[in-house]
Amino acid sequence: MGCLDKLPYEVILRNSSFSECRDYLKKNFSEIYTVSPGYKIFDVHIIGVPPVTIALDGNMVIFPFTKPCHGTFLVKVESKEEAFRLRKTSK
Numbered sequence: 001m002g003c004l005d006k007l008p009y010e011v012i013l014r015n016s017s018f019s020e021c022r023d024y025l026k027k028n029f030s031e032i033y034t035v036s037p038g039y040k041i042f043d044v045h046i047i048g049v050p051p052v053t054i055a056l057d058g059n060m061v062i063f064p065f066t067k068p069c070h071g072t073f074l075v076k077v078e079s080k081e082e083a084f085r086l087r088k089t090s091k
Contacts, residue, residue, distance in 0.1 A: 013074035029055035
């Protein structure tokens with residue numbers, strides 16, 4: 001894919017810090033994973049302050065995404081494949 005704009009995504013938080021995203025995820029979701037900056041999801045490398053936190057809710061993948069010149073957003077994208085891959089590689 002390579003571009004978040006080509007995915008049907010929902011913005012949960014706008015113009016947030018990585019700490020705010022991490023706190024929101026830990027407070028609102030029970031299935032939490034931490035990855036290093038550079039982790040590739042949806043063919044996009046996540047950048048951020050480690051540890052980068054990603055949550056799963058069924059097939060929904062919730063993660064911080066930084067758009068250059070626009071800031072950091074917490075977004076939610078449905079993807080059975082990415083949820084499966086994250087669960088598999090993080091065990």
